[in-house]
Amino acid sequence: MKIYLNGRLVEKSEAKISVFDHGFLYGDGVFEGIRSYDCLVFKLQEHIERLYDSAKSIMLNIPLTKKAMTEAVVKTLKANRLRDAYIRLVVSRGEGDLGLDPRKCRGNATVVIIADSITLYPESLYKNGMAIITVPTVRNIAEALNPQIKSLNYLNNIMAKIEAVNGGCQEALMLNSLGFVCECTGDNIFIVRKGTLMTPPISMGALEGITRNAVLDIAEKLTLDAKENIFTRHDIFISEECFLTGTAAELIPVVKVDGRLIGAGLPGPVTRRILAEFKKMTKKDGVKYSV
Ligand SMILES: *Cc1c(COP(=O)(O)O)cnc(C)c1O
Numbered sequence: 001m002k003i004y005l006n007g008r009l010v011e012k013s014e015a016k017i018s019v020f021d022h023g024f025l026y027g028d029g030v031f032e033g034i035r036s037y038d039c040l041v042f043k044l045q046e047h048i049e050r051l052y053d054s055a056k057s058i059m060l061n062i063p064l065t066k067k068a069m070t071e072a073v074v075k076t077l078k079a080n081r082l083r084d085a086y087i088r089l090v091v092s093r094g095e096g097d098l099g100l101d102p103r104k105c106r107g108n109a110t111v112v113i114i115a116d117s118i119t120l121y122p123e124s125l126y127k128n129g130m131a132i133i134t135v136p137t138v139r140n141i142a143e144a145l146n147p148q149i150k151s152l153n154y155l156n157n158i159m160a161k162i163e164a165v166n167g168g169c170q171e172a173l174m175l176n177s178l179g180f181v182c183e184c185t186g187d188n189i190f191i192v193r194k195g196t197l198m199t200p201p202i203s204m205g206a207l208e209g210i211t212r213n214a215v216l217d218i219a220e221k222l223t224l225d226a227k228e229n230i231f232t233r234h235d236i237f238i239s240e241e242c243f244l245t246g247t248a249a250e251l252i253p254v255v256k257v258d259g260r261l262i263g264a265g266l267p268g269p270v271t272r273r274i275l276a277e278f279k280k281m282t283k284k285d286g287v288k289y290s291v
Contacts, residue, residue, distance in 0.1 A: 023092025
């Protein structure tokens, strides 16, 4: 496996960074998770834009142009001869001293690109749907650490994940500090209620997922009744369908929430229709490459 590390492609065993890197010491950095489908990097431009937006927000200077970063992603895929891949793009503050001050990280930011193949959950969960539970840890408030920043500082989500696993589930439903439904640990959430597809507005504290936006585009194309709407756990309990979206998980049906069966307890027709359209979209919407 070849890893992109600061402009060079190196063997996995050589892909090492300093213990003084502030990404390691403080989670000071940003990242993206991207997928390619049959030599097409899905929504690569959107991912690159979001990466640079996250970096701008934390005043992290990425030492590559967006074009060069796009080329670096493609180069990494080609070097690993991957037609279908999950790509992890990480930019950290770089090597500094033991203090917090990012100005002490005098060199360039650290840029890492890993391309591998992963399926987040077993196939049976995609077919039959998964069970999730609400966890006590609420999503970070925007005034403290804005969830729009895809930050390396992922402890908020990891705490929620631990609580879900302790509760016997694979994924956690996270509320915001007001008690409204926000998102899951690395996925956005959708429900279908009385035929209307709904996802919480970004103002509720969820990251604006690229898969989420793709699903909203699909809903428009299919002329489904869809909207961004504030909702509570109760609305999920009485919904007909529920599913999660994210680059790694893609689109996964949820059939049980806090012990309540959702609809018939099986992936619903709207979920299946959107999934079918999503699969079509991954075949045409992205940056092409050859291996
Ligand atoms: C990355 C991420 C998502 C999903 O976003 P996509 O762009 O669809 O991959 C959702 N929530 C959180 C907290 C994330 O980090």
